Amino acid sequence: AVRKVFVEWYRAGLIYRGMRLVHWDPVLQTAVSDLEVNNEERDGFLWSILYPFTDESLRGPNGERGLIVATTRPETMLGDVAVAVHPEDERY
Known part of the structure; x- marks a missing residue:
């Protein structure tokens, strides 16, 4: 079912391959959803x-x-x- 929907969305132009920055898990060797990432603000230097x-x-x-x-x-x-x-x- 997931594959069928994925193919339908791809054919409809809702999913595409592009050059984008993504969060990457170096241990699991896979992209990580933005929802799974905890952003931290840190003081830095300009x-x-x-x-x-x-x-x-x-x-x-x-x-x-x-x-x-x-x-x-x-x-x-x-x-x-x-x-x-x-x-x-x-x-x-």
């Missing part, structure tokens, strides 16, 4: 990192020689190759 401008004549809103980007995960920034700024951001 890093402010300065990306220097290539044009040394440019300045940020407070005279910075680059663009300041804030993150809680600085280790992910090692692969950054560009920074985008919204055209309506009054600071830049």
Whole structure:
């Protein structure tokens, strides 16, 4: 019965395969439902990192020689190759 409904939902487009983040149980090697996950809030640290401008004549809103980007995960920034700024951001 479960398989029949699963196939019906799949054919109706209600179930699909996609690239998504999921909670994973490394012991059971299976995905875990959001309902089974207890989220915890933890105090962390907010890093402010300065990306220097290539044009040394440019300045940020407070005279910075680059663009300041804030993150809680600085280790992910090692692969950054560009920074985008919204055209309506009054600071830049």
